[in-house]
Amino acid sequence: MTYDLSLLGWTESQAAELPHGTIPARVARVDRGAAEVIADDGQHHVKYGARVRRSSAEDPVMLPCVGDWAALRWLDEGRYELDAVLPRRTSFVRGGVGRTSRGGLSADGQGQVLAANVDIVFVAEPSMHATDFADLARIERLVALAWESGATPVVLITKSDLFENGLEDLLADVRVAAPGVDVHAVSSQSGEGVQLLHGYLEGSRTAVVLGPSGAGKSTLVNALAGDGVMETQLVRAGDGRGRHTTVHRELIPLPGGGLIIDTPGIRRVGLFGMTDGVDMVFADIDALAGACRFADCGHDGEPGCAVLAAVEGGELPERRLTSWRKLQREAAWMASRTDARLRKEQQNKWKIIHKEMRRSGRNRP
Numbered sequence: 001m002t003y004d005l006s007l008l009g010w011t012e013s014q015a016a017e018l019p020h021g022t023i024p025a026r027v028a029r030v031d032r033g034a035a036e037v038i039a040d041d042g043q044h045h046v047k048y049g050a051r052v053r054r055s056s057a058e059d060p061v062m063l064p065c066v067g068d069w070a071a072l073r074w075l076d077e078g079r080y081e082l083d084a085v086l087p088r089r090t091s092f093v094r095g096g097v098g099r100t101s102r103g104g105l106s107a108d109g110q111g112q113v114l115a116a117n118v119d120i121v122f123v124a125e126p127s128m129h130a131t132d133f134a135d136l137a138r139i140e141r142l143v144a145l146a147w148e149s150g151a152t153p154v155v156l157i158t159k160s161d162l163f164e165n166g167l168e169d170l171l172a173d174v175r176v177a178a179p180g181v182d183v184h185a186v187s188s189q190s191g192e193g194v195q196l197l198h199g200y201l202e203g204s205r206t207a208v209v210l211g212p213s214g215a216g217k218s219t220l221v222n223a224l225a226g227d228g229v230m231e232t233q234l235v236r237a238g239d240g241r242g243r244h245t246t247v248h249r250e251l252i253p254l255p256g257g258g259l260i261i262d263t264p265g266i267r268r269v270g271l272f273g274m275t276d277g278v279d280m281v282f283a284d285i286d287a288l289a290g291a292c293r294f295a296d297c298g299h300d301g302e303p304g305c306a307v308l309a310a311v312e313g314g315e316l317p318e319r320r321l322t323s324w325r326k327l328q329r330e331a332a333w334m335a336s337r338t339d340a341r342l343r344k345e346q347q348n349k350w351k352i353i354h355k356e357m358r359r360s361g362r363n364r365p
């Protein structure tokens with residue numbers, strides 16, 4: 001079976017990044033020490049070569065992840081190995097996750113890439129959730145995360161069929177919460193807005209869908225993916241019938257073109273190094289802050305604060321300032337954790353150096 005790599009998002013401009021003697025393949029799924037990849041000659045299960053093992057032992061961020069473009073090298077023993085990960089255009093990094101584990105960071109505190117080369121982040125927020133309406137603060141947080149990854153966010157107010165009146169008002173509020181971001185109402189049930197999403201994936205772009213449990217993410221992905229015809233889309237030649245593979249892919253080609261990455265990890269992304277993203281989501285507050293009397297104004301009662309003035313004047317919803325404060329605190333907290341880790345690493349390095357100095361001192365004749 002042969003595949004047309006351009007349908008997986010490959011562009012010839014990336015060819016220059018391939019090490020000599022390797023072929024490109026996209027990572028559809030990873031398992032410990034090995035990956036499922038799709039190359040133009042088919043799907044392969046490949047182990048990591050020495051170069052990848054070495055660099056990822058130093059920094060887990062270098063581990064292959066779903067969405068990566070990899071360079072495959074053919075070995076004499078008759079199989080490919082994953083020789084290198086090509087530079088990523090965008091990446092979702094989590095700080096070793098686990099809001100559950102050790103208060104936000106994993107034991108080693110190092111980052112892990114959850115998905116790479118994502119172009120579009122659909123932020124799904126239900127128009128109605130149980131008895132509640134869309135949660136603007138959650139949208140802000142996920143939009144910040146999307147910007148931080150390098151991808152372009154698009155906000156989807158899902159289950160729009162549940163909303164009878166006032167959907168336009170809700171969308172207007174959401175547009176204020178996500179300045180510069182496209183906002184659409186969609187319903188997998190009625191089909192409203194679903195076709196429109198294909199437009200974002202033109203040119204074989206890659207998307208993820210983020211959002212709370214129950215937002216309708218899986219239903220939407222299914223609506224976009226149709227009924228399993230995607231496999232045939234990639235077939236360029238061969239017998240055309242193809243064999244069905246049982247491997248569950250986390251990189252899903254859509255029949256209308258484009259791809260969706262859907263993994264358990266990407267559904268639980270946390271905040272990690274999010275300061276730039278927060279600034280972009282709160283571009284309005286950032287702009288107002290330029291007029292505050294003090295350059296480091298915390299917009300917390302300082303004299304001459306333009307942000308508080310805008311809240312009082314009704315130009316800036318107070319909720320937005322509260323949301324900004326919360327995300328600032330979280331981002332600062334994450335940053336301080338990262339700093340603490342760096343300090344600890346430095347200390348450990350010095351400990352080793354001192355130990356070696358002592359040892360060499362002792363061995364001196």
Ligand SMILES: Nc1nc2c(ncn2[C@@H]2O[C@H](COP(=O)(O)OP(=O)(O)OP(=O)(O)O)[C@@H](O)[C@H]2O)c(=O)[nH]1
Nearest residue numbers: 159161187188189212213214215216217218219220
């Ligand atoms: N009314 C309505 N219900 C929907 C729509 N889309 C999904 N649902 C329902 O909402 C529920 C949750 O949908 P899922 O697609 O499983 O939500 P999810 O975001 O994938 O949830 P997790 O898998 O928990 O992350 C299901 O009962 C769906 O049938 C919609 O457009 N309109």
Ligand SMILES: [Zn+2]
Nearest residue numbers: 292297299305
């Ligand atoms: Zn201020």
